[in-house]
Amino acid sequence: MPRRGYNASPPPVPYVSLMDLKQCPSCGLQKPFAEFNKSSTRIDGLAFYCKFCSRQISKTAHERMKRDPERYAKYLLKERNRHLKRKFGITLELYEILLAQQGEGCAICGATECQSGVSLAVDHCHKTGKVRGILCRDCNTTLGKFNDDRNRFLKAIEYLDRTATI
Numbered sequence: 001m002p003r004r005g006y007n008a009s010p011p012p013v014p015y016v017s018l019m020d021l022k023q024c025p026s027c028g029l030q031k032p033f034a035e036f037n038k039s040s041t042r043i044d045g046l047a048f049y050c051k052f053c054s055r056q057i058s059k060t061a062h063e064r065m066k067r068d069p070e071r072y073a074k075y076l077l078k079e080r081n082r083h084l085k086r087k088f089g090i091t092l093e094l095y096e097i098l099l100a101q102q103g104e105g106c107a108i109c110g111a112t113e114c115q116s117g118v119s120l121a122v123d124h125c126h127k128t129g130k131v132r133g134i135l136c137r138d139c140n141t142t143l144g145k146f147n148d149d150r151n152r153f154l155k156a157i158e159y160l161d162r163t164a165t166i
Contacts, residue, residue: 022046024049024050026049026056026057027050027053031050033046035050035051035052036051037051077092080092084122089129090131098133106120106134106136107123107133107134108135108136109139111136111139113136114136114137118137120134120136121134123140123143125148
């Protein structure tokens with residue numbers, strides 16, 4: 001019996017029948033189903049265009065949209081709202097209300113924007129999923145690194161107090 005990986009025969013080539021192929025209307029090529037994204041809205045369960053063509057179409061549409069600053073700004077707001085709804089269950093409007101209630105800055109340090117230039121982050125409880133507030137990236141990642149453990153924070157404060165004179 002040969003050792004694994006030594007003189008072993010190559011893995012079998014997967015059999016692809018003509019029934020497992022679909023033609024992309026953009027490039028006109030017959031491609032295996034794996035070359036198409038899934039789509040729950042289409043009868044065959046596959047996207048209209050192949051993955052490669054779909055990326056190219058999206059890229060050119062995005063570039064075209066960037067040329068119109070007003071349209072691009074609307075697009076970015078729409079995408080931000082979609083992200084907030086999907087990930088945290090809040091709207092952009094509620095995000096702005098939370099931020100205003102906190103004095104337009106991070107609930108911990110008061111920073112009005114992150115040093116990296118990204119918008120302030122939505123802090124949420126990882127156990128319940130409930131939104132707790134809006135934080136800068138540094139404060140949010142610090143909470144995450146400490147696993148929201150109050151005792152670790154208290155020990156860190158004690159450590160800083162103990163070593164403050166060094």
